[in-house]
Every structure is written in structure tokens, then in C-alpha cells.
Amino acid sequence: MxxxxxxxxxxxxxxxxxxxxxxxxxxxxxxxxxxxxxxxxxxxxxxxxxxxxxxxxxxxxxxxxxxxxxxxxxxxxxxxxxxxxxxxxxxxxxxxxxxxxxxxxxxxxxxxxxxxxxxxxxxxxxxxxxxxxxxxxxxxxxxxxxxxxxxxxxxxxxxxxxxxxxxxxxxxxxxxxxxxxxxxxxxxxxxxxxxxxxxxxxxxxxxxEMERIEAAANVLWTVANNITRAWYDQHKLGGIAKILNENITQMSATTEQMAASANEVNENQIKLNKEIQNVSTLTGKINDVIDFIKEIADETRLLGLNAAIEAAKAGEAGLGFGVVAQEIRKLSSDSKQTVNKIKEFTQEIKNSVAHTVKMGDSTTTATQQQAAAIEEVSASLQDIAGLSDTLENLASK
The missing domain is CATH 3.30.450.20 (PAS domain)
Structure with missing residues (x-):
């Protein structure tokens, strides 16, 4: 060499x-x-x-x-x-x-x-x-x-x-x-x-004697190599346990983060559902206002109709008033049509809100189940980590 x-x-x-x-x-x-x-x-x-x-x-x-x-x-x-x-x-x-x-x-x-x-x-x-x-x-x-x-x-x-x-x-x-x-x-x-x-x-x-010298060298070789092999296996076992423990610790930390994220998503979804419910409540209030406007339009139409009748009775003196009564009836009719369209739109909004709430409830349930499952996984990892600690301690003795 x-x-x-x-x-x-x-x-x-x-x-x-x-x-x-x-x-x-x-x-x-x-x-x-x-x-x-x-x-x-x-x-x-x-x-x-x-x-x-x-x-x-x-x-x-x-x-x-x-x-x-x-x-x-x-x-x-x-x-x-x-x-x-x-x-x-x-x-x-x-x-x-x-x-x-x-x-x-x-x-x-x-x-x-x-x-x-x-x-x-x-x-x-x-x-x-x-x-x-x-x-x-x-x-x-x-x-x-x-x-x-x-x-x-x-x-x-x-x-x-x-x-x-x-x-x-x-x-x-x-x-x-x-x-x-x-x-x-x-x-x-x-x-x-x-x-x-x-x-x-x-x-x-x-x-x-040479025979004893040879025997001494062979004994040294046998004992030293077998002890080294046994200690290496023990150290290797401890090394594997340590690596396993480190990986499990990392996995446990990751699952805890996932559980925290799932809980945060769940909380945000609950807040979102509340906001959607608020939209649904506001939509109901809008419908109440629309109904009130519709009633006013109906009453205005009746007033216009009565005014037209009175104008007809007055003859030529009521011609101008008759024109105003006709415009009132037309405005009332247009308002009623507009109100009906708005009501259709609010109903669609209400339906959409109801569907969104339903989906949100499903999401909330899913995230809750996910969080529960992650917590179970985290608990299992903690148990495995405890076993790997025991394994590492045994290997170090």
C-alpha cells in the first residue's frame, strides 16, 4: 500500500x-x-x-x-x-x-x-x-x-x-x-x-508456546468482533428508534397544525354561516318593505281609479284631473311590476342563501370530522412516540 x-x-x-x-x-x-x-x-x-x-x-x-x-x-x-x-x-x-x-x-x-x-x-x-x-x-x-x-x-x-x-x-x-x-x-x-x-x-x-499465542489471537478476534457486532446492532437499534422518534415528532407536530387549521376553517365556516343567515334575514326585511310598497301601489291605483271616476263626472272641468289620474294609475301599475320583479330577485337570493347555508353546514360537519380524525391520529402518534422512546432507552442500556 x-x-x-x-x-x-x-x-x-x-x-x-x-x-x-x-x-x-x-x-x-x-x-x-x-x-x-x-x-x-x-x-x-x-x-x-x-x-x-x-x-x-x-x-x-x-x-x-x-x-x-x-x-x-x-x-x-x-x-x-x-x-x-x-x-x-x-x-x-x-x-x-x-x-x-x-x-x-x-x-x-x-x-x-x-x-x-x-x-x-x-x-x-x-x-x-x-x-x-x-x-x-x-x-x-x-x-x-x-x-x-x-x-x-x-x-x-x-x-x-x-x-x-x-x-x-x-x-x-x-x-x-x-x-x-x-x-x-x-x-x-x-x-x-x-x-x-x-x-x-x-x-x-x-x-x-506458539499454539497458545495463536489461541490468544483467535480469542481476541472472536470476542472483539462479536462484542463489536452486538454493540453495533444495539447502537443501530437505538439509531433507528431515534430516527423513528424524530419522524413521529415531526408528524405529530404536522397533524397538530392540521388540526388547528381544521378548527380555524370550522370557526370561519360558522362565522360565514352566520353572515349568510344575516343576509337571509335582511332579504326577509326587504321582502317586508316590498310588500309594503306593493300595498301603497295598490292603494295608489285605487286612488287613481277613483280620481278618474270623479273626473268623468265633472265633465270638461275634470279633464285635466283625469289626465293626472291616468298617470297615477300607470305609475302604480309600473311600480307594482317593479315590485314583483324585485320580489322574484329576492326570492332567488333567499334560495341561493339557503343552498349556501346547507353547503356550509356540510363543510362544517366535514371539518369537524376531519379535526376529530386528526386528533385521533395525533394521539396515536404520541403513543408510538412513547414506544419509540422506550425502544431507544432499551437500546442505550
Missing amino acids: VWMSQVYIKYLYIRKEYNINCRTIEHTTCGFLHNLAFIRNIKLERGIEMNVTKYGAEDLLDLSKVKLVDVIDIEFLQKFQDDFAVGLGLASVTVDLDGKPVTNPSRYTKFCMDFTHSTEIGDKRCAESHRKGGEEAARTGKPYIYECHAGLIDFAVPIMLEGRQIGTILGGQILSHTPELDKYDRIAKEIGVNSQEYIGAVKDVKTL
């Missing part, structure tokens, strides 16, 4: 630029930084930079965004790693996909930290050994056991999630057989450390 070589070169540059010595770094974590099979970025100044990103619910469902710290209890992992290291007498640390430790190192050896990693040559050789071992573990998705340049046995255990690597448990710093002292005398001279002290340190390194 080209990027691994580039990152390693970058690491050497950073170390030289800041004059960093592995033994001066907090928690002596630098030593196992070389054990990262998939280092993408290393930032070393006065310690190890820890960067835990928090994701939303949707991101938990997207594997490309899931980090190791999102799906595993680091406190539990630290205790498990410590107990495992003490129980088998080997070193161990867990790192994320960016090569950053998410746990503190467990049971690191003096041989590695105080001697092998104390020189630039030793550092470089360790990095190369573990790079190759890590590449193989990442390629196969299974534990890979290998011998480092200093003759110790190390292993890289990939933490996989649905076929995607999200971290690695690095372990080892042990022997599988009695060390050949001449070999370590030669290595000490090559990396530039005191031979006698180096040989003394390697004698303190625990020895385990």
Missing part, C-alpha cells in the same frame, strides 16, 4: 522535526504506534492526539461513517484488554482505523520500550515489521501472527464490522522459544544499544 509508506515517511519527518523520543511520550504509546498496519495519519508532538467524533443517528446506520469508539464501550474494552494481557503475560493496545490508540497500552515490555524503540534504527525496523504484519491482517480480515525484527512474536487482530475494518487490537512482545543470545547481541549492535542490557531485557520477556 503506497499510502502506508507515505505515512511512515511522514512519521519519520515529524519525529525528526520535533526531536521526539519514544520514551518521552506520554503513556509510552509511541512504541506501539509502529505496530499499526493501516496508519493513515500520525500526529506526534507531546503526546498522542485522541479525536473522538460524535455522529448523528443517521450516521450510525452508515457503516462508512462508523468509528470504533461509536460501537464499543472503551471502558469495558480497556478492562478486557488489561485482564487479557496480564492473564497471558503479553502486551496489547487497541487502535482505531486512523491508527490512534483508543485504549491505554497494557503490559508493555522493557525490552521493547526502553531498548528497541530507543534508537531511530530500532524504531524504523519495528515500524517496517509491524507494517507488513498489519497489512496481512487487514488483507485477510483475520488475526496475523508474525515475528518482528527483534525476534519477538507479535500479532495484529483486525476488528471487522460487516466486512469493513474499523480498528485493530495489537499484541505480542513475547517469545515462542528460548532466545538465542548471540542473535540479540547482534541485533543490539545493529540498532545501537548496550548488548548486555539488551540480552538481560530479552531474558525477562515471557515465553509462550
